[in-house]
Amino acid sequence: MAYRLPDDGDTKPRAICTACHTVHYENPLNVVGTLPVLGDRVLLCLRNIEPRKGKWTLPAGFMELNETTSQGAARETDEEAGAQIQMGPLFSVVSVPYVGQVHLFYLAALLSDQFQPGFETIEARLFTEEEIPWDDIAFRTVKITLERFFADRQTGSFGVHNVDIT
């Protein structure tokens, strides 16, 4: 690999294979997930994998090809929490440029309080606002999403929150 300008008018250096000349573009990745709600409680997952093993997160993961943002969010909720949900509206869109990611969270209504977490999750548990382990939240995007949710719940009106973490 060599980093140089491609020959197509592109203005940024790209990783180009010195053998086959393939341009390997590197672009931000989307992380998609849900904020599952049951009554006055929300679902968090205790991470069983790095990074942030042993910290609490909302169910979320990398968006895959051939799915929409909400389909990816539903898939991750199933994989990480084994939770039965009805998908709700888009709630937060958070850019994290220093890791090259955009995190998108949907509100979701839990249809059951029984969970079947996958191997990535030690435990899936419901928390009231007062019970949220704020000092042990895995990611800032999750903390921001939870904060905005509880603030919006006070007003009774849920918006779409576009936040940049810089």
Place this chain on the structure above:
Amino acid sequence: MAYRLPDDGDTKPRAICTACHTVHYENPLNVVGTLPVLGDRVLLCLRNIEPRKGKWTLPAGFMELNETTSQGAARETDEEAGAQIQMGPLFSVVSVPYVGQVHLFYLAALLSDQFQPGFETIEARLFTEEEIPWDDIAFRTVKITLERFFADRQTGSFGVHNVDIT
């Protein structure tokens, strides 16, 4: 390259280099842009590059590393239209799973009616709703975003529109 399951518990086949065993993940790409507004007119760009050369689009392009969604949208607006804008709120988030993309458009207020389009754009021009060349819009995500904008303008209230094109 061989397509097989990685050894880390991943459940999807990935492109893995048979020589160095690097896993080359392929994930959806974000396209970020703006809907620039001046009075009752919006800015469209006549594409000078494929795909859809000779069709009209909103200024937009692939999000790069080390930028937020809105920073990318501002950069593309500068590169493709040379337009002076004040960035507004997130307006549309459109999944296009069959091409592995998510398109995000921001509203933007034009500060001038003078444009300096780059090499990707033949012409940048302002259109009223009645003048929009609906049959010559380059991408469905752009058409949907324009339709939602004019509908919201009727009501005087602009939301965030999350749409899936499937």
